[in-house]
Amino acid sequence: MEAETVISLVLGTALAIFSVVLVGYSFLRGQAAVTQPLSNDSSDDSTGHARYIPTGNDDPALADIFDAIRTLELENSLGRMHEKDFQEQFQAYRIQAATVLRNQLEAGLGDPTWVLEQEILLARDAQENPNRITTPCPNCSAAVSRSSDDCPHCGADMERRP
Amino acid sequence: MADLGAISLWIALALAAYSTIGSVAGKIRTSPALVESAQSAMYGAALALLVATFSLVIGFISRDFEIAYVAAHSDLAMPSQFTWVAFYAGNEGSLLFIAVTLAIMASLAVWRAPEKLRDALPYTTAVLMLTLTFFLAVTSVMANPFDKLPFTPADGEGINPLLTHFGMFFHPPALMAGLISITIPLAFATGSLLAGKSGDEWVDVGRVWGIISWVLLASGLLLGSWWAYTILGWGGFWFWDPVENAAFMPWLALTAFIHSIMVQKRRGMFRMWNIVLINVAFGLALYGMFMNRGGSVPSVHSFGASALGWIFLMFLAIGVIVPFAIFIWRYPLLKSARNLDSMLSREAAFLVNNLLFLAIAFVTLWGTVYPLISRLFNNEEITVSRPFYDQVNGPLMLALVFLMGVGPLIPWRKANLDSLRRSLLPPAIGGLATVAVLAALGLHKNYALIAFGLAAFVTSGILMEWYRGARSRHRSSGENYAAAFLHLIWANRPRYGGYIVHLSVVMVTLGIVGASFFSIQKDVVLNPGESVSISDYELVYLGSVETPKGNRTEFASTVQIFRGGDLLETIQTKRAFYPSFNMASTNAAIRSTPVEDLYIVPSENMPDGSVGFRILVNPLIWWMWVAGPVMVIGTVIALWPQTVPVPARAPSPGRVATRPTAA
Structure with a gap:
């Protein structure tokens, strides 16, 4: 097997492992970066419209x-x-x-x-x-x-x- | 590095597919970890595609002819600077370029998405990654740039000679990036709809990405026109070629969209209309990619032809039907917050402008698909050419230029006739005065007179706005006029950036009108020492030199340009013949000034030393090429992030009663 092919396979394997770690990190961490639970509802209030609560004066x-x-x-x-x-x-x-x-x-x-x-x-x-x-x-x-x-x-x- | 590229491509495909499914599943199952994991997969796909891109670039740099794509689009004689162009010279590389561009832009868009879109973001990610999955699946399975040849040839076939031009460094990537980036505003709009949002949350981010797509397409179109002008050797810049049209149509829809979205942002109106516009723009972008990759219609861009047409046609159908189905499903949520108060308002002007843009897009679409329709129903292919487009689109475009002058001068909501008259009178006088002066100077072509009058109308309106704004600041703050003008632009970047873009459109109008109505052309055969006159120029052909180069034979012809007996310039035109492609390419010699271009291109070099020349005088076309940078500068100003000063608290109640400062 040529050296270039070997290098390609090694780098490719490293990329694959990195991708798996990247994808699995959220589960491994045990908590989501998303701090608030995601809502399934398409609306947050009785009117059927989401109500946006501002978060600061840079709102x-x-x-x-x-x-x-x-x-x-x-x-x-x-x-x-x-x-x-x-x-x-x-x-x-x-x-x-x-x-x-x-x-x-x-x-x-x-x-x-x-x-x-x-x-x-x-x-x-x-x-x-x-x-x-x-x-x-x-x-x-x-x-x-x-x-x-x-x-x-x-x-x-x-x-x-x- | 072919193996690494191929592995990276498959990893990217797996990550994109996972990201699509994970985003939706995470949202439905209320699993933040899954949603975050899917988002990470999107970033991972971008990384993997960057690795694949670098692998292919390295393949070109090292001339690794074992890779079939490298062998087909480069050779040992290819100058190294064209490696980048060779990268997207064929379908396989173009698809990889589109995929890596989408992945990077999608990652940036999602990473920088505002908090208020958090609920909709998984759906947005899913739409983006679904599109990426399609491109990666096609690339990996049907057009893999890392496929290997069974043997390694000693040399490659070489790059298409027409691509060895400076404009090719930017024209194809700008168009491909422009077309695919329309996915981003579409994804935010569709994501918001899927999440059940009322329709305004996505407006800011949709506007920014819509403008980015718009300027990429505009730059790509202008650079393509410049490339055609300088290298194709026919003296024109726009052929209404199907593939040109395919990029022009989404640009039209996007232009309508970036105006219309301002109405939603400012007034909470046109919610449905904006969704329709972005869906139409996306559909037209997919149609553009279908035309480019499918090769279903004869085009000068035949290097893009392939057997991928049917799969792109399927994706086009899905890309049109699904977003519109979601729109219909969520239709009840999209009721506008307000109604149109008056037809004399900026909102109404934008609405009419939208309809005109869509009308031009429809006319262009009809002309583009007509060969297909005629082939289908009459078994005979009838191609629609320039007169059709000129006659139908010309008046519509003039109406748009008129609206471009009127729209910014009308206030939001409603205008009264007095203020409208005050605003419109000076530019109207400017436009009419221009028409009168030009008519007095002997210009009697009606279309051209109207176009120049409208150009003057728009320019006067913009200059008047700048003057009034600067004067207002000068009076209120005491700044000198120059400082007041610069601060005015800086303090109102979206508005004044837009004005600069409008000025660039005026420049393009001047170039189109000048070259379309006043161009002079002569085709002559000259022996060394002979001369020819055109307009007030006299050209003397001195002779040609034939130089064999690695992959071509180059003929350089020297011509002296005189005016009024004075030598203005000695220029050299080039024509090269590429035996391996059985193709000739030309480099026009152009003496360019703001008034007119003198354009000389050798159409044929005879064995006896005589040369067939095509000579043109193209008035005002210089403005068209200058418009490109002006347009980009205006767009950058309009998009530059603006922090609006928001008072944290008022020191006293009296402060609230005072109007916020206009600056």
Whole structure:
């Protein structure tokens, strides 16, 4: 047998052994790297929609909202929107951000003082702007357009709105 | 190293198959250990495929002609730098390249997947690994690059001469990587659906991988056009060849997808539509691979033809039916969070843009499969050529360029007529002024006038956006305009990266219009010392030198270029004949400027020293090749990770009442 063939077989065998160890390591370790049990259910709540609990202030959901606010600001500063439309959308995003932060608090994360401030501001805003077009979701309190049938955040039926 | 390569390939196949089954079983049986093991198997498959790849590369470097694939695609005379090209010169190597690319990208995508996709990740892994298993099974069983010859020949057959071009280092790998990487956004979308998610969780990762696939395909298409322009010797860059179309169609669907996914990310709309688009893009990518590997339609890419067609056709059928079946099953989950507020909105513009892209893709698909259909029903193969595509796709593409100018200037949700007029008036004036100036200068080709007007419209709109944004920053922060502009781009990378990509599309438009409507061509036979005039150039043919080289005979012809009596340049065109392939290849001599290309290619070298030349003046085509790097730069800016500053807490309630800063 040629030396090259022997080397190939040795390296190939080593690769095969490494692969078996790699695949079996999860079982040998006795515990999964996945820290939370996997859910078989396609939904986590009664609405049939998974509810995403944020994990911190680097939370992508929050980043998305602030990103959207920045875009809104930019479009407003470029004169592409009526002030009324801007205020309406800005308000909706702000309420969404506060809701995410409150979810963080409920999950044991986040800063309680900050969330409390948001709650107070939202309540004050609701008093000052009773005619705003968004309405809080009865399930998760996210700001939802009055024209929406379902909450985009948690999927709850908005027909049950107060 | 052939044995090591073969062993690695089989190990990779076993790992990919295990990963597919393990991911699904682990999810169904709620076994995190099994899911993690399956994920590890995916990383292991990538490693094994890297070993197989290195084995084949070493086989080429050492010219191990015992390996049938190495003997078929290289010889002792092949310059060593073409080892990389020889690697994917045939089906076996191409399939290995596709497999290793998919394995690496899949591993990166799963490794970097966000936490919110954790529930769906086993299904995503299963889709990715199922696709990999298919490619590895075909490679191992039907097109193994490590198969050995019964004897070792003294020399190989050599690399296809048409592949010995700089563009070949990037064009085929970019296209193959672009096509196969569409699997990744598809896998995330399908994984989310299988896990019962409502549809928005996969959007960010789907957008990023969709853009990566898009830019790979775009780069591959542009490099392929450049290769055709410089080496095929016919002076054009796009032939509407079936295999070109096969890469163009998924690119169209992906372009629609990466716009449409922004609507879902921003507004929670188009959930169903985005799943449909990524499914269509994946189906078209599989169709592209079927065309490339199956060789069912005559193509200039005949080096890819093989008997693998039927198996790719089966996989194409499965790849189309299964994702759509899952989509229909999960249809009730995909209801949009919002409805379209107004037809005067960016969402509506994106929707129309999507429909136009799909219309062009459908027209191209129809033209591509028509030879097959005509053969099937009439027993006569009718090939659809360029006039069909130009007449049908041309107006649709112009409409797309128009929308490219309008879309970014309309706000999300709804625009009022006043703001729309304010936004659109300056670019519209720019476009109309361009048309007026060009018409006054004597340009009377309507299509070209419209195209130049639209190009000016889009460019004016983008420049106006940049100016307004920079002015806004300048006023609010006091930065000078240059700093304000750079900070503006950096602070809004997806948006302004997109604008740069749009500019590159304008450049491509200029190149296509210039070369399609204003190209001048002359075919002449010149004896040494004779001259010919074209446009305002005068060319003098000085003579040819014949040089026998290892595997070819090379003819170098020298031509002087004069304009207005002044010598501009002395250039050399080359034509080589490869007896073993009974094939000639040409290297066009191109004097390229932003205004026009002077393109000279020798079509035939006569025994008496005369040479048949094809000479073209191609206006504005330079912009098309410059567009490639601009497009890549724009994409990199758009994809560069952006950390949006999120305030951890407000120091006082008053801060919340203040708007977040736009910067």
